[in-house]
Amino acid sequence: MKFKEKLKQLPNSWYFLIIIISTYLVISIFKPEAYLASLNFFNQIILKVIPIFILVFVLMTFSNYFITPKFVIKHLKDKGIKKWFFVIIGGILSSGPIYMWYPLLADLKHKGLSYGLIACFLYNRAIKIPLLPLAIIYFSWQYILILTLVMIFISVIQGILINKIMDVK
Amino acid sequence: MAFPMIIGTVLLISLISALIPKSFYTSVFSQNSFFDSFIGSLIGSISAGNPITSYIFGGEMLGQGIGLIAVTAFLVAWVTVGIIQLPAESAILGKKFAILRNITAFILSIIVAIVTVLILGVFL
Numbered sequence: 001m002k003f004k005e006k007l008k009q010l011p012n013s014w015y016f017l018i019i020i021i022s023t024y025l026v027i028s029i030f031k032p033e034a035y036l037a038s039l040n041f042f043n044q045i046i047l048k049v050i051p052i053f054i055l056v057f058v059l060m061t062f063s064n065y066f067i068t069p070k071f072v073i074k075h076l077k078d079k080g081i082k083k084w085f086f087v088i089i090g091g092i093l094s095s096g097p098i099y100m101w102y103p104l105l106a107d108l109k110h111k112g113l114s115y116g117l118i119a120c121f122l123y124n125r126a127i128k129i130p131l132l133p134l135a136i137i138y139f140s141w142q143y144i145l146i147l148t149l150v151m152i153f154i155s156v157i158q159g160i161l162i163n164k165i166m167d168v169k
Numbered sequence: 170m171a172f173p174m175i176i177g178t179v180l181l182i183s184l185i186s187a188l189i190p191k192s193f194y195t196s197v198f199s200q201n202s203f204f205d206s207f208i209g210s211l212i213g214s215i216s217a218g219n220p221i222t223s224y225i226f227g228g229e230m231l232g233q234g235i236g237l238i239a240v241t242a243f244l245v246a247w248v249t250v251g252i253i254q255l256p257a258e259s260a261i262l263g264k265k266f267a268i269l270r271n272i273t274a275f276i277l278s279i280i281v282a283i284v285t286v287l288i289l290g291v292f293l
Contacts, residue, residue: 143237
């Protein structure tokens with residue numbers, strides 16, 4: 001019973017890993033050459049990303065500690081173009097799961113934050129500073145720099161578009 | 170939460186790489202920038218998880234010969250379109266806003282991909 005209860009409490013991500021490992025076990029019996037090739041490929045990727053993961057972990061710990069929802073919300077209260085600027089910065093610096101931010105954003109909506117600014121904030125959450133080292137390893141710093149700048153620009157376009165469609169003056 | 174997902178994804182990518190020949194990927198992606206970015210965005214939109222997973226997956230897609238526009242669209246859609254979070258987003262921020270935000274994010278992921286690769290081509 002206890003084992004069953006513990007199994008029920010496992011997050012879905014662990015089930016995913018268990019299914020993949022089971023698939024590997026099946027393949028090791030029926031297609032051993034594919035199994036060995038997969039493990040070899042897995043080793044290559046893991047060795048490449050482990051040092052970066054350590055750096056990412058350290059950066060994420062710092063950003064989770066210093067950039068709290070309270071800190072971001074404090075700066076979202078600015079007016080005019082400055083507001084767009086802080087929404088972009090707030091989105092980039094915000095951490096934690098996205099759904100954690102929905103209630104706070106809904107509250108800010110009631111306090112006057114437009115839908116466009118909320119969309120801009122959510123779009124900029126896609127830019128993760130702690131993850132940049134890993135992204136640069138995979139895609140080069142020039143590519144990541146251009147992609148980041150284009151995404152920031154597009155986030156404002158999306159915000160303006162949403163304001164227009166949602167009929168915000 | 171992220172650890173088993175990342176390890177599982179790397180194991181899955183390794184398995185797919187060993188089982189599916191490169192020719193399959195080149196047949197799905199046509200080398201037409203718009204079509205490829207659409208397919209990339211579509212895959213990115215229905216995928217979910219930590220962005221680290223998308224970098225690893227995107228990097229391996231490039232290794233399989235898939236174009237940078239498609240991979241960029243995939244990466245951008247992965248982090249900007251949230252099909253999985255759509256019910257929560259609709260309930261808290263409003264259905265119209267959530268649908269509109271996700272549709273525009275999907276279309277813009279294609280535009281971001283094309284613009285990024287064009288600019289990259291000019292400077293490099």
